[in-house]
Amino acid sequence: MKKKKIRRIPKFKNLEEEARFWDTHSLADYWSDFKDIDIVVDLQKPKTETLVLRIQKNFKDRLDKIAKTKGLNISSLIRLWIGEKLQFYRSN
Numbered sequence: 001m002k003k004k005k006i007r008r009i010p011k012f013k014n015l016e017e018e019a020r021f022w023d024t025h026s027l028a029d030y031w032s033d034f035k036d037i038d039i040v041v042d043l044q045k046p047k048t049e050t051l052v053l054r055i056q057k058n059f060k061d062r063l064d065k066i067a068k069t070k071g072l073n074i075s076s077l078i079r080l081w082i083g084e085k086l087q088f089y090r091s092n
Contacts, residue, residue: 009033
């Protein structure tokens with residue numbers, strides 16, 4: 001009787017090499033190299049609060065124009081800009 005060959009996952013130099021390997025090999029041949037892990041996924045929406053901001057109409061119109069060029073609505077654009085600014089201050 002022939003013994004089943006035990007295969008080990010090789011070490012890869014980069015992600016491209018690993019991708020090519022898995023494109024041509026089956027995970028089923030390497031089950032013994034994998035370990036069970038526990039994954040916890042929190043599906044609750046993050047808590048949000050509303051901020052009312054009063055601005056001049058010409059500012060709102062400019063924001064709307066910029067948002068549309070980026071494929072966003074005004075609220076998304078403002079959240080994006082505030083997040084970028086907060087990130088800047090966090091790193092300084």
